[in-house]
Amino acid sequence: MPNGDLNDATQRSHDWMVSCAELLEGVTFNTTSRARVSVALQHLCIEHHQGxxxxxxxxxxxxxxxxxxxQFEAYTRAHWYFYCATDAQLGDFVQGREPPRMSQLVGDLEQVMxxxxxxxxxxxxxxWRExxxxxxxxxxxxxxxxxxxxIRQSYTDAHTGQLIDAMACLSYLGALGIAAVADDEALANRLYSRHQAIYSGVYNRV
Structure with a gap:
């Protein structure tokens, strides 16, 4: 993400949060255990951006x-539990067992997706290190x-704006993940159109 004015970044972030909530309201999906876990984690990914x-x-x-x-962990786990996990691994997670390490998750997703x-x-x-x-x-x-x-925090406006833009992008991908679980191409297209309307100027400067 390019350096940008923090006020602009937070305005984009606000506009995306409102749009995302409106577009996802009332979404339904086949409520299998696998789908519920994935959607819950994508919802957490979106919520971390809001936080x-x-x-x-x-x-x-x-x-x-x-x-x-x-946020990144929630997004990655959501995809792994939907596309890669065995039924036993899914059941273990629901019972409170930790998922595999991130290196395994991304390796499996690279092969499957x-x-x-x-x-x-x-x-x-x-x-990851940062x-x-x-x-x-x-x-x-x-x-x-x-x-x-x-001793006081000294994060620059430019770096903070980059963070908010990056987290909003990950929120968008989480919303697309929910659309994928719901098998709702029309929703995915609406999410894409709205996100592009808000962020196209940012991406065009990359």
Whole structure:
């Protein structure tokens, strides 16, 4: 994502949140256990974007950055449990057992989903270390709040705007994931049209 004005990024984020909620309202799907798990995780992915938006609006930027890894995890797990997991693995997850490690999830998705799986792997390979540092209080969080003799967060508007744009994009992909589970091509097309209307200017600058 290019550097952009934070106010513009948060306005785009707000417009997408409203549109996404409107478009997903009333969506129905075949309520198998596999579908419910996948849709619930995609819904969590969307909600993490909403949470980060609220945090940024209130100046709590470090915690907003910490939500990017959980958002990506929710999105990746949603696809894995829908497309890759055995019935036994699905049942274990519902009973509270941890899913496989992220490296296995993205590897399986790359084999099953083709290009979309390759994109998931590329995002993981390029950003996973930073995601973990943001979420678990790594050096990147320390450096962002150590200014001379002060301790306060110092995330720039440009970086924060990039985060919100990236999380809104992942929210959009989560919404598409729900449309896929619902086997609703018309919904997917409406999501695409609305997201493009809001974000086409951003993507055109990449």
């Amino acid at each position: 980060a938006h609220v945090l940024v609006d209130n100046g709590v930027r470090g915690s907003a950055f910490a939500l990017y890894r959980p 083709g290009r979309p799986g390759e994109v998931i792997r590329r995002v993981k390979d390029q950003t 995601m973990c540092a943001f979420t678990h209080g790594g050096a990147i969080q320390v450096k962002a709040r150590a200014l001379r003799d002060e």
